[in-house]
Amino acid sequence: MARKVLRRLVTAVVEAVFPVKCLACGCFFHLEEDTIGHDFAIHSYSGKYDNRRPVSFVYHLMRMYLCAACASEIAVVKPPFCLACGLVFKSKEGDNRLCGDCITSPKQFRVARAPVIYDQAFMNLIHCFKYNGKIQLAKPLGMLMLVTFLQSWDADDIDLVIPVPLYEGRLKQRGFNQAFLLIQNWKKIAVELNRDLTRLHIEKHVLVRTRATPPQTGLGRKERMANIKNAISVYESEKIAGKRILLVDDVYTTGAPVNECARMLLSKGAAWVDVLTVARAMQNW
Ligand SMILES: [Zn+2]
Numbered sequence: 001m002a003r004k005v006l007r008r009l010v011t012a013v014v015e016a017v018f019p020v021k022c023l024a025c026g027c028f029f030h031l032e033e034d035t036i037g038h039d040f041a042i043h044s045y046s047g048k049y050d051n052r053r054p055v056s057f058v059y060h061l062m063r064m065y066l067c068a069a070c071a072s073e074i075a076v077v078k079p080p081f082c083l084a085c086g087l088v089f090k091s092k093e094g095d096n097r098l099c100g101d102c103i104t105s106p107k108q109f110r111v112a113r114a115p116v117i118y119d120q121a122f123m124n125l126i127h128c129f130k131y132n133g134k135i136q137l138a139k140p141l142g143m144l145m146l147v148t149f150l151q152s153w154d155a156d157d158i159d160l161v162i163p164v165p166l167y168e169g170r171l172k173q174r175g176f177n178q179a180f181l182l183i184q185n186w187k188k189i190a191v192e193l194n195r196d197l198t199r200l201h202i203e204k205h206v207l208v209r210t211r212a213t214p215p216q217t218g219l220g221r222k223e224r225m226a227n228i229k230n231a232i233s234v235y236e237s238e239k240i241a242g243k244r245i246l247l248v249d250d251v252y253t254t255g256a257p258v259n260e261c262a263r264m265l266l267s268k269g270a271a272w273v274d275v276l277t278v279a280r281a282m283q284n285w
């Protein structure tokens with residue numbers, strides 16, 4: 001009891017001296033002890049990911065970095081969604097099935113999955129992460145991705161995890177590849193989750209973006225597809241022959257970049273390519 005009081009006192013003093021600032025909106029907030037944060041999320045995770053759990057899991061995990069208002073705005077992907085590209089159906093009726101787009105133009109990758117929806121709120125958060133120097137967000141977002149990976153895949157079905165590459169010029173300008181940042185601590189987090197991912201290999205340099213693609217914003221769907229075509233090369237094809245690959249990126253919008261990466265990897269002999277992003281747009285833009 002005395003220890004608990006002391007701990008609360010220490011927390012209160014620390015908070016008073018170093019108040020926690022929301023990484024999304026910049027407001028100051030209080031960490032509610034024992035109910036939010038990384039450790040709580042670890043405890044609430046038990047082996048397989050429970051479908052009834054994601055809301056509180058995502059909320060509790062993000063609350064260490066975001067105020068209650070910002071954390072509660074994050075929308076979790078819920079079925080039904082497209083079996084292939086992961087598009088979330090607006091109507092909540094029916095089971096998971098193929099969407100119209102995947103029926104008319106099948107994708108190169110097998111499946112694409114994401115834990116949360118790429119809406120305005122999440123767009124702002126990703127913007128803070130990529131452009132406003134809030135790279136601490138890589139930790140909770142990477143953990144969300146890892147939990148989704150453990151939920152949606154048999155980890156033994158994947159040999160290589162490959163981040164979607166940035167063009168070198170853009171990499172220099174930004175200083176990091178956001179897709180790699182999201183997965184670089186996976187093995188460490190897996191240990192905390194009591195999962196063994198030692199045989200999973202993260203391969204950072206296999207895919208290369210050979211030319212700058214103009215920003216996708218403002219382009220129609222066809223232009224986005226053409227924009228990325230032939231912009232990706234496989235650097236060391238011997239590393240991917242026969243391998244089962246998980247491609248990772250921050251967001252899935254048109255799917256054009258991951259589809260082009262998958263096409264290149266398959267052309268060099270990859271056994272299959274799957275896709276995991278942290279967020280999924282509500283339409284195939
Ligand atoms: Zn906030």
Ligand SMILES: [Zn+2]
Pocket residue numbers: 082083084085086087098099100101102
């Ligand atoms: Zn689809």
